[in-house]
Amino acid sequence: MLARVANNLFWMGRYIERSEHIARYLNVNYFSSLDAPNSLSQSRQFVLHSMLFMVGEKEEDPTKVLIEEDVLFKIGLDPDSPNSILNNIKYARENANSARDLISTELYESLNKFYHFSVNYPVATFVKNGLYDFTTNITEITSVLRGKIRGTLLHNEVYAIIMMGMNIERATQITRIINSKYNDALKAQLNCGEPLSKSFEWTTLLKCTESYDMMRRFYKKTPTSISTLEFLVLNPNCPRSVMNSLNQVYQHILLLDTNRYYNKSSTAFLVGKVKSEYQYKHIEEIEGNIKSFIESILESLSQISIKMEKEFFNY
Amino acid sequence: MANIDSGIFSSYKRNTDLFDELFDENGSIKSVYQELFDLYGAHSIKDYVNLNDKAKASFFNQGITFQVYGKNETQEKIFPFDLFPRIIDSNEWEIIEKGSIQRSKALNLFLWDIYHEKQIIKDGIVPLELISSSNNYLHQMMNLDPPGGIYNHISGTDIIKHSDGNFYVLEDNIRCPSGVSYVICNRTALKRALFGVFNHYKTHTVTDYGENLLDLLESVKPKGVDNPVCVVITPGMYNSAFYEHSYLAKTMGIELVQGSDLFVENDFVYMKTIRGPIKVDVIYRRIDDLFLDPLEFKPDSALGVPGLFAAYKKGNVTLANAPGTGVADDKAVYTYMPQIIKYYLDEEPILNNVHTYHCSRPDELKYVLEHVHELVIKPVDEAGGYGISIGNKLTKAEIENVKKQIKESPRKYVAQPIMSLSVHPTYIDKSESFEQRHIDLRTFTILGKDKEYVLKGGLTRVALEKGNLIVNSSQGGGSKDTWVLKN
């Protein structure tokens, strides 16, 4: 496979995954805030700030009054905002275009429809009353795309590279969402005296990652900071957890790795190392210092991405 | 049985001055079309519009689109497609197929000659100006023997049927002719929308193009290579024919590369893969000559591969089509095609040439200037239907303007009588009915080492504007599925 095309496939995977997480974050936060238990979590401004924080466009002045339509447009459909959902989908399609001869017609057609759906979505409807419809569609179409990737591509190098991209991105987005909700929980504690460990924001966090039902089934208790983090970071069976994503990254890098001997500078080695680190971590180590955990995992994921680029996409 | 007065053809207005493909000289429907006519006629306009919309959506969703670059935004458009197919019976097809091969072979021999001995010029058959004043003649190709002796591996021949019922060639395209992917997509779309109609006809398949193209590429591999690695090179995804490039790579199962994916070392070409460099032996190139190698041709080209020409000259890689073929699809060369065919093959041309006046010759220039209103004026070195003036469509002021341009640089122009392209019933959105529209046919001929093949179908292009004779997609043309019937 051409190195450039491998890079395109990797990023196609990343952008598809990224658009889904952003869409769900908007959807869940907006609608759970409507009947949230405390006044802060219920406040529209609080939600809008949180959304900007999550996509990396944090508003530095916390007292600034944000206009709902502007924020939704910026994150959803703004063609000039590089992080908007629209642009993520556009980049995904552009990358797919460049690798078009390698992916299935079915996958390409779905991705192409996805793009046309987003680019033709009326902006006025979206910012007034289309948020639910648009974001729900995005998350559903991404599921379809995931199905097409799994079901219409040979499970060979092409597939492995897309899956690497999706899983590195998933781990990254889950971590970013944890970071945002942790940030919100801190604010709620400061503002309304809601204890951090029992914050309402943990429930929102689980919903943002589509893991609420799985978590309730697993712990059979109301989510707390410790159980939520344990589930989303360390539980290998939760398909949205950082651990699960790392396991998948490892599984797929082995398909690409041709090192017959021990090679400490290979991507496979680095992924294995990061994976093992989290495999044998316990949640108290993380819960004690969430901030440093977040920094460290994001750094590791970015190192893996850089290493991949060097080893496979260098052209 | 449906007839002309009922169903979707009821509002079809037949101008009997035009050669309508559907009707014979007595004005009755030709037997090959009868069944199709009945099947289509049984639909209501509403049904038909519905099918048409579905077919369009299918093109759009498959991303079979081209970009239209506007002032503010670029738009994606589908290449307009008409669901009423064109039928060519096996007798007519035989003429077209033989004629296309004859022209491709003659052009190939012509190219060999003008890049070697130039005997045809020395013998006074064609003038020296064909090469000496052509910007497409590449001196780097002189005395270079392309593998298998083939220059124009792939040719696109634009053929029309004139009102006299005979086939004429309008143009030979032997640089990087495009359009073949539409032939296959048109067939797919028609099958999806109206699969039933295929049961009534025995039509040749068009899906074997990819394997024939790959066969060809493998047949012209460099010496000493057993299993050649073939690739398609594209200028990239912003090129209007990118869909076709990726389609061809995909159907042949070979890599689609851009210039930056390749590099040259020790005069061999390699592609950069996730497993390191892999040697490339045959390149089906869809970038123009001057962009192939910035060290040899256009220095600012970012599309090509530095050192590629040196590798080609050494015989370490094959380029299809060979560089420098453009000199032979110059419109001035076209006018000598009957002589060229006779000279190399000692045969009479199977397909007619349209009579051409050379503005570079004083007596012909005089005729052209006096008859602009009844001629088509074409610039010698433009492709894609650009710069063409059709005399009977011009105002007085425009005619004067054209005359002025010709007088300024007569060598740049040729003129031909206005050919009346045959018409075919074509569904027109605006009037929600079938109307007569002019069509042509582009055939795709493959010439390899001991290999000749013409895709049994070709691209029927249709000018969607009423009365328009220019069918190129860049000028708003559409296309139709083309059925070549089995014996």
Place this chain on the structure above:
Amino acid sequence: MSTEYVITYKAENLYEGPVHKAHWQFLIIPEQNTTQDLVSIDFKNSINAYDERSVNGFGFRSIRIRPKKEFDQIRFEASFKLVKHQTNPFELDSGLTPSEEYEKINSLDFKVDFEPFLRFTHFTSLPDNSQDLFKFRRDISIFENLQALNTWIFKAIKYSSEVTDVQTTLEQIIEHRQGVCQDFAHLFCALSRKNNIPTRYVSGYLHQGNGYFGDAQMHAWVEAYIPNMDWVGFDPTNNILVSDNHIKVAHGKDYDDCAPLKGVVYASGDNETTHSVEVLSQEQQ
């Protein structure tokens, strides 16, 4: 008698930003022909990038370089040893009368065979008002006409490196009447071709120390084809015939076919290139 030459060609490229990707092609290796024998080639560059020997599209030897790592400056140094044999162009004689010569050059076969060097290219096209700048006399031989043309250009154009660059066309040169060897050579090609004599642009090195114009850099001159005499070299910059002072590298239709250095460089910001040529000679018996 022969002369031994040691030629050193140096180029240095400096870039403001780092260069990620670059390709160069040098056309600086002296040609091997009957008047010159190439003894050795030595080529190096400051970043130890791999260099490969190849040929360009016209069959002249080239050196190509494609560095695999980033850099912001690179120096190239080539040195060639060569033995040049003395020839006397004045001994040549076509053995034909002027009218026989003209008959020959006007035949179709001749025009076909020499088409590339009768062509008016971007650099050898005369402006409309200068088409008849120099007309050949039919009563003297082609060789004599060409010598007269050589002298005429030498007198008409003042040597100056201030006025023109590699992009300058004949229109500007004729207007300003100043230029460098490249411009002299292009004008010669144009006027000679205008009189139906196949003429090619030649690039190479010039013996230093004789006070010739254009010896500090690579030089340019021309070769014209005279029936029965083969290609004969003229150096209009110095009003001399080409002899053992001229070391040929390549020929072509014009400068574009012979550019000593072509490159494709992906870098941001400005860049600066300097070249120098040194030609040392020693007479041999």
